[in-house]
Amino acid sequence: MMTGNEGKVTLVSAGPGDLDLLTLKAAKVLASADVVLLDDLVSPEIVTLAPQARVIRVGKRGGCRSTPQAFIERLMQRYARRGLHVVRVKGGDALLFGRAGEELAALRRAGVRVEIVNGVSSAFAAAAGLRVSLTHRDHCQGVIFVTAHLRDHSEPDWQALAATGMTLAIYMGMSRIESLCATLVGALPTTTPAAVVQWAGSANERRVTGTLGTIAAHARAAGLGSPAIILVGNAIGEAASFAISPASFGVHSHESSIEELRRRA
Amino acid sequence: MMTGNEGKVTLVSAGPGDLDLLTLKAAKVLASADVVLLDDLVSPEIVTLAPQARVIRVGKRGGCRSTPQAFIERLMQRYARRGLHVVRVKGGDALLFGRAGEELAALRRAGVRVEIVNGVSSAFAAAAGLRVSLTHRDHCQGVIFVTAHLRDHSEPDWQALAATGMTLAIYMGMSRIESLCATLVGALPTTTPAAVVQWAGSANERRVTGTLGTIAAHARAAGLGSPAIILVGNAIGEAASFAISPASFGVHSHESSIEELRRRA
Numbered sequence: 219m220m221t222g223n224e225g226k227v228t229l230v231s232a233g234p235g236d237l238d239l240l241t242l243k244a245a246k247v248l249a250s251a252d253v254v255l256l257d258d259l260v261s262p263e264i265v266t267l268a269p270q271a272r273v274i275r276v277g278k279r280g281g282c283r284s285t286p287q288a289f290i291e292r293l294m295q296r297y298a299r300r301g302l303h304v305v306r307v308k309g310g311d312a313l314l315f316g317r318a319g320e321e322l323a324a325l326r327r328a329g330v331r332v333e334i335v336n337g338v339s340s341a342f343a344a345a346a347g348l349r350v351s352l353t354h355r356d357h358c359q360g361v362i363f364v365t366a367h368l369r370d371h372s373e374p375d376w377q378a379l380a381a382t383g384m385t386l387a388i389y390m391g392m393s394r395i396e397s398l399c400a401t402l403v404g405a406l407p408t409t410t411p412a413a414v415v416q417w418a419g420s421a422n423e424r425r426v427t428g429t430l431g432t433i434a435a436h437a438r439a440a441g442l443g444s445p446a447i448i449l450v451g452n453a454i455g456e457a458a459s460f461a462i463s464p465a466s467f468g469v470h471s472h473e474s475s476i477e478e479l480r481r482r483a
Numbered sequence: 484m485m486t487g488n489e490g491k492v493t494l495v496s497a498g499p500g501d502l503d504l505l506t507l508k509a510a511k512v513l514a515s516a517d518v519v520l521l522d523d524l525v526s527p528e529i530v531t532l533a534p535q536a537r538v539i540r541v542g543k544r545g546g547c548r549s550t551p552q553a554f555i556e557r558l559m560q561r562y563a564r565r566g567l568h569v570v571r572v573k574g575g576d577a578l579l580f581g582r583a584g585e586e587l588a589a590l591r592r593a594g595v596r597v598e599i600v601n602g603v604s605s606a607f608a609a610a611a612g613l614r615v616s617l618t619h620r621d622h623c624q625g626v627i628f629v630t631a632h633l634r635d636h637s638e639p640d641w642q643a644l645a646a647t648g649m650t651l652a653i654y655m656g657m658s659r660i661e662s663l664c665a666t667l668v669g670a671l672p673t674t675t676p677a678a679v680v681q682w683a684g685s686a687n688e689r690r691v692t693g694t695l696g697t698i699a700a701h702a703r704a705a706g707l708g709s710p711a712i713i714l715v716g717n718a719i720g721e722a723a724s725f726a727i728s729p730a731s732f733g734v735h736s737h738e739s740s741i742e743e744l745r746r747r748a
Contacts (some may be wrong), residue, residue: 238508238599241489241498245507311603313610314626319619324650326614326723334611336504336684338576340599345578346599349591353630354584359639361579364625364651365618375647375690382643384627419601458591 223300227330228305229312231337232260233334237267239343244335253297255290257316259445261373261420267461268305285460287317298330303436310339315365315389339363343419344447348457352385357452360384361421366391366398373401376435380405385451392444395434402450403430411455416446427459490563492590493570496576496602498524499695502532502592509600516570518562520555522581524574524710526685533570552582556589563595580654604628606652608684609712613692613722617650622717626648631656631663638666645670647664650716657709660699667694667715675724676720679712692724 228247234238247263248254251271256264258277265273276285290306297304309452312318312334325332341363345352352361359406362382364374367390370376378403380385391398392414399412415425424434437446488500493512498504511625512517513529516536521529523542527666530538539558562569577583577599590597606628610617627647629639632655644651645667656663657679664677678717680690691701702711711737 219599233506233601236508238511239506240505241603242504242510243501243503246503263565311607313607313616313618315618315620317616317620319616319621319718322614322616323619323721328663333616334612334614335499336604336607338506339607342576342578342601344603346601349587349597351578351582351584351601353578353580353586353628354588355580355582355634356584359633360629362625362627363618364645364649368624369620378643380648382640383625384629453584456588 225330226303226332227294227298227299227325228303228321228333228335229318230305231312232257232264232307232309233338234310234340234418235261235422237261237263239338239419240264240267241335241337245339247305247335248307250303252302253304255293255304255306257308260307264382271305273445277416291321293467294321294325295328295330298325311337314339315361315416322434323347338419340415340445341389341415341447341449343423344387344413344415344449347415347423347425348413348449348454348459349417350454350456352387352449353454354453354456357456358384361387361451361453363387363389365389366394373398376401377405380450385449385453388448388450390444391448392437392442392446395437395448398448399430399434405448406430409451411457411460413449413454413457414442414446416442416444427457428453452477491568491699492559492563493568493598494583494586495570495572495600496577497522497529497572497574498603499575499608499683500526500687501659502526502652504684505529505532506600506602509602512570512573512600512687515568517567518569520558520571522573524746525572529572533623535605536570546605552585556586558712559586559590560593560595563590566592576602579628595732603684605680605683605710606654606712606714607680608688609652609680609690609714611681612683612688612690613678613714613719613724615632615719615721616720617652617714619718619721622650622721626652626716626718628652629657631652641666642670643647645715646700650714650718653715655709656713657702657707658713660702660713663713666697671695671715675715676717676722676725678714678719678722679711680706681707681709683712692719692722 248267254271410430412433414437513532519536675695677698679702
């Protein structure tokens with residue numbers, strides 16, 4: 219199949235929120251975009267980096283009022299076939315959750331040229347806010363990125379994941395954090411360190427730390443909801459907030475945590 | 484403990500190699516660095532972004548001729564205590580493998596202020612080169628990032644990891660790829676798609692695709708070695724190269740794969 223022109227689609231990873239966490243390459247690609255398709259978890263300010271582009275919002279949050287996936291895929295193909303540079307912007311890294319797999323398959327079937335620009339996924343930003351490695355080698359051999367939001371409304375095998383001894387970085391788990399933690403307690407000690415970070419890597423970042431036994435209640439009490447990352451594992455216990463109390467169970471905004479570190483420095 | 488000045492350490496993620504895959508924030512931080520401590524997996528050209536900084540190379544590859552970790556940690560503390568801005572540059576994302584956990588703990592003990600700038604880890608770049616999602620929802624619920632290089636020379640429980648059904652992104656596994664694949668075959672079909680991507684996300688990127696049964700031989704035949712990412716799982720089978728043959732088992736450089744996609748478009 220020949221498109222007969224130079225149109226293409228670039229999947230661009232917008233990172234966790236802060237525009238400064240875009241890559242240099244993402245900024246360059248946006249500057250050359252003719253059309254930008256924007257997810258609604260992406261900071262709206264990103265359009266300032268694509269001044270010449272027509273911007274189309276195609277967000278879909280939790281299934282409601284969504285732009286159908288098939289429509290998004292047709293839109294990308296239509297503009298690319300007109301010879302335009304279509305930039306599909308996705309939050310975090312485009313290749314972790316978020317249905318890039320389906321979009322890539324559709325574009326491949328349609329014979330549309332596609333490129334991908336990586337970015338920072340929000341679990342990394344969550345770890346940065348806590349100032350912990352996801353994989354401190356005293357504690358684990360790796361990290362599992364898993365979504366709690368499965369297409370068929372089933373659940374991942376939490377106990378099998380916990381049994382690996384890896385750090386767990388759970389995406390889209392806030393609606394079921396209580397049951398999720400209760401299930402994990404079947405395979406991990408109740409005292410296993412855990413954290414919830416909402417809007418990780420953005421100016422609105424808020425987080426709580428605790429244990430598998432307490433984190434759900436702490437997160438609810440602090441009013442944390444989606445979008446948030448739930449981190450579980452001994453590596454997370456390296457966070458400074460675990461060493462101080464009772465602040466260790468408080469809510470930390472991005473700014474206050476820096477202040478806290480300044481005070482403690 | 485008070486350092487009594489404005490010195491600090493910033494852990495900066497250099498991404499997988501291509502300087503364009505640095506974040507805007509990383510570039511800004513480097514521009515303000517007084518001292519840069521550089522790992523040897525980081526592109527040497529990164530120093531052009533830190534024109535005013537004293538650059539110290541502290542690389543350690545595979546344990547030989549290494550700068551001792553304790554020395555690196557003392558160096559960071561010493562310069563920060565002089566009021567300088569020390570930028571510790573790590574390949575990929577600083578919070579995935581690479582001993583950031585130990586460095587953060589040492590800096591915390593020393594009362595040194597620390598910030599972290601995230602980046603793109605090489606498994607994401609490997610997936611981008613293959614044009615696959617790490618977590619295509621037709622195939623899996625997540626991805627496991629695991630290191631094959633354990634401190635005590637033991638092995639991760641490969642079969643338990645495989646049994647989760649997640650995509651596996653294996654770091655530092657090239658020295659034992661044969662035994663690793665043989666062990667995985669105990670838990671996964673021999674036909675499970677697999678790929679090896681060396682220098683992912685850099686101009687030198689090279690990759691082979693195959694199956695759990697063939698990938699080790701393909702990688703050896705193509706001369707691929709460290710640093711490389713081994714990807715295993717059905718999500719990886721979505722790569723375009725699996726749909727074409729016999730090229731599917733050839734070696735693809737970054738440039739040729741773009742050409743190939745152009746031809747097929």
